[in-house]
Amino acid sequence: MLDLIIEHAGLLITIALMVAVLIPIGAMLVWFERRMLGFWQQRYGPNRVGPFGILQSLADLIKILFKHDWIPPFADKPVFILAPMIGAVSVLMSFAVVPMTPNLVVSDSNIGLLFFLAMTSLAVYSVILAGWASNNKYAMLGGMRAAAQTISYEVFMGVSLLGVVILSGSFNLSEIVLAQSELWYVVPQFLGFVIFMIAGIAESHRLPFDLPEAETELCAGFHTEYSGIKFALFFLGEYLGMMLISMMITTLFLGGWMGPWLPPIVWFVIKTLLLICFFILLRAALPRPRFDQLLSFGWKWVLPLALLNLVVTAAVKLWGGF
């Protein structure tokens, strides 16, 4: 056992470092989003706690930790406790395969892309179980919506990525990044890029596709009954999900860590941050569609487009276009 630990000490340190950095960044994103939303709505946003309000997340965290960790008497207790853990863990697991620099990657796996898709699918259990265990009609509706949305958008999330896989010939994310050294895949795979972005927003339940939560109609959807640290886990999962989707888009379509002059990690962070800003801009600008509109848009428009993209890419590759 000890030999194993010593053998993999570097890996363990990397994992610990990633978790220790990712979770605070996920929390900071809450503050960042509120500030950016504020600027886009011609106000300041939280600017009181610390310089520029940078400690707002810390204050929120302290508040949320001291809240009563309440479980409703009508809830299904074990499932109710399990659901937020699945949500946060499944998102955190996906970060293992994201290559941030050529060296900084926890698991440079040959099936990295498939692992990512599998983990995002697991996240649906978190919402559906939370909705079910809460034993509340709003939570139930939110959970059902989340399940339908995640399952349908997952289909063409996978399909849109196959174009990238065809071009690079690999499921390994590091190799996909290296294959983009001449041309970022956002150019030959622009349709795939757009579709993956739409699917990513829907998968992470971000606005404008936040129908499972939909404050204005479902009060909070699947986490209506949650409070305290369990609610914080859901919240953390959502923001980590946004970060993960941004990192995946960076990796798959925007050339990952590659860029001139600056060190790889800086390029990676810049690209990810710009994408996160874009997600926040989407939240600030676009209204929420109706649920049937969301599903019919997915199945009737995006899925055929994704299939078309796949077929055309495969044909071009087959006849030696790339």
Add this chain to the structure above:
Amino acid sequence: MWSQLVTLWRVFMHLFDRTDTVEYPEQKPYLAPRYRGRIVLTRDPDGDERCVACNLCAAACPVDCIALQKTEDEDGRWRPEFFRINFSRCILCGLCEEACPTYAIQLTPDVEMAEFQRTNMVYEKEHLLIDGPGKYHDYSFYRKAGISIKGKGKGEADNESPPVDIRSLMP
């Protein structure tokens, strides 16, 4: 689709606009003199209390936060024996000010009256009463009204004719 892109662009351009926020505790906004804030009881130009304890404000108050009790002085004036406003109930609607026949009760542009103890929100007459006449500098109820008090008989108010002897036939 095109309109959504336009929306995105316009919202993005708001980044370069000036924020409309007034940063309140550092930057106080101007409150007009007729702003409805903390309630005061005013005095007439002679320095006497204007309130005549008619209870109209208490009757008008939609949340019943005003309580008072009438008493009569030896000079014939009516006064509130106590006058109590519970500001934790008060909604600053200003109906008491409108109901007041003597301009005694007035709302001021002071809104910073938060307290840590709820009981501190109950203001008694000595907290409410101010030294000046408030928004109406010249008005004095007893100088306009036809009530006789000590030092002012019937017919001695402003613009008031002497009382008519209704039993006399003389014009």
